[in-house]
Amino acid sequence: MSGVPPQAVPEHDGPDRAVELELPATPEHVRTARLVSVAVARRVGLDDQIVEEVRLAVGEACARHLARSPGLRRLRLELRESRPGRPGLHVLVLAVDPGAADVPVSADDLSLAVLQGLVPGLRVGPGRLELHWPA
């Protein structure tokens, strides 16, 4: 490691420490998204109980995109600290090129109920779910 000058190491508290991830829109990779979300949630200092809710909610968000956008090829995940230095997390879960309009949801929308129950700040748009845990 002696050949690496110290200034080549990225600033620990750089302006944008967002974690961005794109992955195949397949059921087996929903777990990948969950694992990454847990790692980031821990990294920003959320309590264990909230970390667990982030895990459940991100998994649910990905599953919702898969269910509502048949033929979807890619999922995009963006996770960032809501305010640097304070434990809060903002997660964007996007269906990349979802194509046709969302499949209509049934009256008993379990998926939405799960998200609403877990996420204090939830915004639902076509192919786009915003999940916010305030600091």
Add this chain to the structure above:
Amino acid sequence: MDLSVTSREQGGRTVVEVGGEIDVYTAPVLRERLNDLVGEGHHHLVVDMENVDFLDSTGLGVLVGGLKRVRAHDGSLHLVCTQEKILKVFRITGLTKVFPIHATVDEAVAATGGAAG
């Protein structure tokens, strides 16, 4: 596969022990197993969720589907779960009103009218 499903008889009831993660990937396995059990004539199910680490709406949908199937045969589907994180998913979806949830398998078997374990 990050899901395990085993079943056994206890007190005249069928106890289905589920472990691991029930999500959009693994839920089809659980659905198939429940369908098979009902098809084989097991109409009183106790699903033990104590070793379940993750549950999403796909998994909830499978359990609701299982409940509908056993009910079509005048059967029952009770759950065993004490884990707060899993119970929360049932609570926020209102499904605690749909599924009887017990603290132990023995309690669930007794509640469905089965013989004490």
